[in-house]
Amino acid sequence: MSVLCIGEALIDMICTDKGSTLSAGENFLKKPGGAPTNVAAAIAALGGEVFLSAKVGNDPFGKQLQEVMNSFGVNTQHLHLDDHHFTTFAFVSLMLDGERDFVFNRGADAHLSMEDIKAIDLEQQQIIHFGSATAFLDGKLKEAYYHLLKEAKASGKLISFDPNYRHLLFADKQESFIQQSMIFLQQADFAKLSDEEAMLITRTPTLAKATERLLEICPGVFAITLGKEGTLLGMKGKTWNISSIPIKPTDTTGAGDAFVGAVLYQLDQLQVKDLVQLSLDEWTKIILNANKAGARTCEYMGAMEAFRHLSSAIFTN
Secondary structure: OOEEEEOOOEEEEEEOOOOOOOOOOOOEEEEEEOHHHHHHHHHHHOOOOEEEEEEEEOOHHHHHHHHHHHHHOOEOOOEEEEOOOOOOEEEEEEOOOOOEEEEEEOOHHHHOOHHHHOOOOHHHOOEEEEOOOOOOOOOHHHHHHHHHHHHHHHOOOEEEEOOOOOHHHHOOOHHHHHHHHHHHHOOOOEEEEEHHHHHHHHOOOOHHHHHHHHHHHOOOEEEEEOHHHOEEEEEOOEEEEEOOOOOOOOOOOOHHHHHHHHHHHHHHHHOOOOHHHOOHHHHHHHHHHHHHHHHHHHOOOOHHHHHOOOOHHHOOO
């Protein structure tokens, strides 16, 4: 069996002029990205079988994304090259005060349609991962996203969800983001959130309160990543904290996507149908291995470069 990741594939244009605004910056580093694209690359790097469903422009940037995914071993038969829309870009500059100067130039990713995903054979898939930050914005991708959720649930597939909140995209659409995240959390067999996302979506002021609410909302298993504090695992009305891996980080980009990819890779290998029936010992091993994958990613500059150093050999058997 395999995993299918759906959502945005894009190019990150990262300003390398420290502290410069985008208007003042002159030097940019071009990096393939998009959260579900990163997850797919991580799964493939670990040795898993994975498909990516996304849309990019039929331009040099879209072709680069396709080539990079192929180089990892991701199946790109559902990665569509669009003749009418350019590849999506995210321009980012990190300011000296820690704030980000951000411009999102949305193109082809918004146009992945229900027609495009009709060719997906769900019989080939065990897990469908919904991890696109842009899928809750209005457009064809949103329609395709919800349609695939409905089809996947009807087919008995495992549903994975990562809300991937981006304040710069949803600052004026926060309520919509919260409501849509709740829909997916209530359908997910596995959900991964950050502590900030957990409190935002549950409208609670503390992680403890957010965890209580998530135990009520989520029928499956959820993991809240806490950086150096480890990962909080929740299921069956209880929570556990699983330790992180001590490292000296070089770049944390893609660490969360590596974590998700590692969880999904292991679940696909186990061929389980009901995640809450896995024992605490089994889940502890899965999360510890995912923490290792996230930590390994932080040791290298750039998500895709880091994923090339991933291997299931780092896992505890």
